[in-house]
Amino acid sequence: EAGVAQSPRYKIIEKRQSVAFWCNPISGHATLYWYQQILGQGPKLLIQFQNNGVVDDSQLPKDRFSAERLKGVDSTLKIQPAKLEDSAVYLCASGDWVDTQYFGPGTRLTVL
């Protein structure tokens, strides 16, 4: 069974630029999560999708972050404009029901 795929693996941008991350969940998984993991901290949920609907985006900075899940499968997370404090690893996870989540390798973002 293929795991959660993410791209790119690394991204370096200047502040105020925009960036987008892509996630392909495990086939058949209805739930998809985006997490932000700052160095030395645990993952923090940004947004949770159930199929292509948003379940929870309470911690998503909506003035600069946006996310969508097309046709209930792939998802993109966008940051525009980026700030220095957005430097982190962005993790995508998927699950087929409550509780169990399978994480991708993450995208390491550096904002200069």
Added chain:
Amino acid sequence: QQQVKQSPQSLIVQKGGISIINCAYENTAFDYFPWYQQFPGKGPALLIAIRPDVSEKKEGRFTISFNKSAKQFSLHIMDSQPGDSATYFCAASDSDTNAGKSTFGDGTTLTVKP
């Protein structure tokens, strides 16, 4: 407000020793408590999980102990091996109100010395 507090931040254990990582939570609605293992450059991977209807769960060398009244749970790694060196995260979720949404601790970096 940090709902899941994890300690210690780092831990060094000799090969063959016991590694113990502790977590405390505040939200009594939490009903699922997983532990994740993360290697550098990888995403977290589920290691073992417990629900509050049992006080202990064991899988191989890994054991979760759960104390509902104290709102604490811990991970014990028996016969620790150098390959166990990784960052460990506890998490907690409330299945009823936020299906699958997990609140994570800040992690414990475990180093097992050969």
